[in-house]
Amino acid sequence: MRPLPAWVRKKLRRIAWVYEVVRTTRARRQEQEYLCLREHYYHKAGAIFAEPGWRTKSRGLLSRRWVGPTSVRPGLTDVRVFAAATDDLGGPRIVRSLQVCCDTELFDLGKYRDLGDQERSERAAANLSKWRPQMQRDLVKAFKVAHARSPIDVAFTYGNHFDFDPETLRTISREGVPVLNLCLDDKHIFLPKRIPWPNGQKPLIGSVDVHLTNSLEVLRWYTSEAAPVFFMPQGVDTDIFRQFNVEKDMDVCFIGQRYGMRERLVEALRKAGVRVVCFGRGWGSRSISDAEKVAMYSRARINLGIGGTGVSERVMCVKGRDFEVTACGGLYLTSYNPELALLYDIGKEILCYTNEFDCVELVRYYLERPEEAKAIAAAGRARCLRDHTWERRFEDLFTWMDLVSPQGGSRG
Numbered sequence: 001m002r003p004l005p006a007w008v009r010k011k012l013r014r015i016a017w018v019y020e021v022v023r024t025t026r027a028r029r030q031e032q033e034y035l036c037l038r039e040h041y042y043h044k045a046g047a048i049f050a051e052p053g054w055r056t057k058s059r060g061l062l063s064r065r066w067v068g069p070t071s072v073r074p075g076l077t078d079v080r081v082f083a084a085a086t087d088d089l090g091g092p093r094i095v096r097s098l099q100v101c102c103d104t105e106l107f108d109l110g111k112y113r114d115l116g117d118q119e120r121s122e123r124a125a126a127n128l129s130k131w132r133p134q135m136q137r138d139l140v141k142a143f144k145v146a147h148a149r150s151p152i153d154v155a156f157t158y159g160n161h162f163d164f165d166p167e168t169l170r171t172i173s174r175e176g177v178p179v180l181n182l183c184l185d186d187k188h189i190f191l192p193k194r195i196p197w198p199n200g201q202k203p204l205i206g207s208v209d210v211h212l213t214n215s216l217e218v219l220r221w222y223t224s225e226a227a228p229v230f231f232m233p234q235g236v237d238t239d240i241f242r243q244f245n246v247e248k249d250m251d252v253c254f255i256g257q258r259y260g261m262r263e264r265l266v267e268a269l270r271k272a273g274v275r276v277v278c279f280g281r282g283w284g285s286r287s288i289s290d291a292e293k294v295a296m297y298s299r300a301r302i303n304l305g306i307g308g309t310g311v312s313e314r315v316m317c318v319k320g321r322d323f324e325v326t327a328c329g330g331l332y333l334t335s336y337n338p339e340l341a342l343l344y345d346i347g348k349e350i351l352c353y354t355n356e357f358d359c360v361e362l363v364r365y366y367l368e369r370p371e372e373a374k375a376i377a378a379a380g381r382a383r384c385l386r387d388h389t390w391e392r393r394f395e396d397l398f399t400w401m402d403l404v405s406p407q408g409g410s411r412g
Helices: 006-014 016-045 053-063 095-101 118-126 128-149 166-173 216-224 262-271 290-299 321-327 356-367 370-387 390-400
Strands: 080-085 103-108 154-158 179-182 210-213 229-231 250-255 276-279 300-304 332-335 351-353
Touching (some): 016 216, 053 216, 080 128, 095 390, 103 128, 154 166, 210 216, 250 290, 262 276, 262 300, 262 356, 290 321, 321 332, 321 370, 332 356, 351 356
Parallel strands (some): 080 103, 179 210, 210 229, 332 351
């Protein structure tokens, strides 16, 4: 379904009950689509986590598409990467980390379109025929120039069918260079929607050599389609997201757009007398810079997260905020997500709630116990810096591909 125009969304919010009916209807439709996908692929693929496990199965699928590296690289800095990505897509802050830990040549997708907000996104999509074909041609040309200058080991792309034509990625792959595509929204946009521009993740299956997903559930979907896949949750750039030694002068802070169940959760906290500061489109507050955003994570006594995807609070997804807050040393409270429980020790490194009432109680409890809150925040930061940096993510990926030796993945 095509997103509602901004002026319609604003008008609906003024009629709260109408907005909630529309939101709930769309959420249930989204959830039904997800449940159908999960059911379909469970019966198609069966168990993928039992021995020999998804890593072994997926590595076998990759060996059918890629002969493997000519040699094993001693460390990440020896891996030559051609990256088609940008840090302005509303996606991960990954470009700088990739350039630091690998020998990276960047093709900046941001030069071809401006996705600063939803209204501009719609205009960019309307002008698709003007910039998208040119971008595909330029991308292939830039790859070939970089590959001729010095052989590329992997091509890393971030996006979905909106960004890349399957034939563009096949052209790169035919050069013997594996194409690795990351899409952190693939659980939400796996199937193409009925909208007037290319979209979805499934159309890229067959043109990508390794799909990178942040969802264990979606591992099954790709495997069912005989597509190599690797579990790669979002990481964090610790040079950007770092701890500030500042006074904690805010009780609860939420940074993100106002939509879905987010408004209801914030209102529940405010009705309980909790002071909540929100920044992002739709809250009526001023916009903040990236530097201010990072500082906010340190200033807040509790940083609020909301793990739902799209307009649903039931279909969960690992978020960038799950790592950004902890990297900054903030106490993080977010929706309970079983997949997130594999990345943190809940209750000791981060906190999770199951509904707005639970959220209110947890907020009250930890606002009254600053020392307990401080200890959990410190443990969360230690875990993030140890296990959840982008460097660690690429170490795991390239070691799995036999591109980097296990003992030589870390730089320094």
